[in-house]
Amino acid sequence: MGGQVTDAVDALKSALERSNSTVLLPGSDGYEQSLKRWAESAEKKAAIVVQPTCAEAVSRAILFAREHGFEIAVKGGGHSTSGSSSTKGGLLVDLSKMRNVTVVPDGKMIIAEGGTIWEDVDLAASEHGLSTVGGTVNHTGVGGLTLGGGYGWLSGLYGLTIDNLLAVEVVLADGHILNATEDENPDLFWALRGAGQSFGVATSFTFRGYTQRDPVWGGLLAFTTDKLQSVVEFANNLAETTDGQSAIVIGFAAPAPARKPVVLAVAFYNGPKAEAEEYYKPLLNLNPVLNRTSDMPYKQVNAMLNGVSTHGDRKTQKGTAFMPPLSQTFAQSLLDDYLAFVRGVPDAIASVFLFEYFSQKKVIEISQTAMSFANRGLHSNILLGLRWTDKDNDAVCREWARTEAKKIDAELKKHIQDSRDGVGQYGNYDGIDAANAWDLFGVNTERVLALKNKYDPTNVFRKGAGRLFVE
Ligand SMILES: Cc1cc2nc3c(=O)[nH]c(=O)nc-3n(C[C@H](O)[C@H](O)[C@H](O)COP(=O)(O)OP(=O)(O)OC[C@H]3O[C@@H](n4cnc5c(N)ncnc54)[C@H](O)[C@@H]3O)c2cc1C
Structure with a gap:
């Protein structure tokens, strides 16, 4: 210097x-x-x-x-x-x-500073019997997750995180500090909800809070891989019939300490234990090799996946999606791919392959053009979370994630007719291979580009999806 x-x-x-x-x-x-x-x-x-x-x-x-x-x-x-x-x-x-959270209980509002993590929000909101749609791993940042959309266990009830965002305080590229709401700088508020990471530094978020019942029920289950078909059948049925009070993430993983590949299921039920266990009976009756389900205060729900999402190591994430019901043969072929991959690259044994069954009914009640986020549809996210330790495995792990995601994308394309059905790609799962802004913002691309030009014409905020904007 x-x-x-x-x-x-x-x-x-x-x-x-x-x-x-x-x-x-x-x-x-x-x-x-x-x-x-x-x-x-x-x-x-x-x-x-x-x-x-x-x-x-x-x-x-x-x-x-x-x-x-x-x-x-x-x-x-x-x-x-x-x-x-x-x-x-x-x-x-x-x-x-900047990790303060202020709760306005009467107005059911949760105000989180720009550097908060979801645990900060869950703990503060629970003091007042409230919750909002937060991320499923509670050490994830409120900032990145919210500005890119936000899916969580409560999405079936209340939609995306951005659907519950009332205001954002943001520092723009020219240093101005603006408040954005439906009434104040509404075009900026529109842009922040989906493409927000490319528009400024959000220093405060105001979320709508909801009265949260407590305790709720959930936890991790693991099954031998021969149970895949039954687990998929249960999850498909849940997706079709849930009223939003239940949600499940299934997938493939090899949890510590055994590091033996299993079919994973992380279950959530926004209700009492007895009711939950009755609802989840078909799954619980499949003789899981691991059952960590229990009733718990809501503030612990977003810690259920923390054990398979620890910090450290080399990592890449790749997002893609599937249209429920997930086909049994396709699920089996993905399990076979995962097993072959972790056998071939044992260093990547801590990787996870997750299928999120959050009901999209609330998400699609809002129009595709209501915010810059353009991934509303009946499809559900798949997250390929690869993890390894040896730098020499960077290329093989990243390439496998890309190839696998392409295979899944090709299957998804058969179900997504046009961009009004959503882009089929959740940008927050590191849309690293998005070729252009259209891949992430679909029908909203033109407006996103125009607003980017208005608020950040020299592309100061060019990291992440920002790299897709022409400088
Ligand atoms: C373990 C794990 C679990 C996840 N679970 C979920 C989930 O349940 N639901 C879901 O929707 N997504 C989930 N995600 C994806 C998550 O939304 C993204 O990884 C998100 O970008 C993380 O935000 P962060 O603030 O932690 O990350 P960072 O790496 O800090 O930031 C990511 C991007 O956001 C920008 N950014 C962050 N904060 C601000 C701010 N205040 N103002 C402006 N820009 C900002 C950064 O500049 C960067 O471009 C998960 C990711 C991981 C790794």
């Missing part, structure tokens, strides 16, 4: 000190920690890290980076595997000091 920039960094430091915001450089206490990500393979060495405590500090950091020609990366929960919240040699806005 040249002398002039060093002086400017010192000036930034003292300006930000007033708000208890910090500026870190390589070697500073906390610098290495600020680079940590859910996936080690997504970590990069920033030249400067700013840890703001308020929107004004974010604004200063953005203006500083622009003035001195630094690339900007924004880190919420740090779960992107593509490196979109990291920068090599740029300025990192690390939102980890």
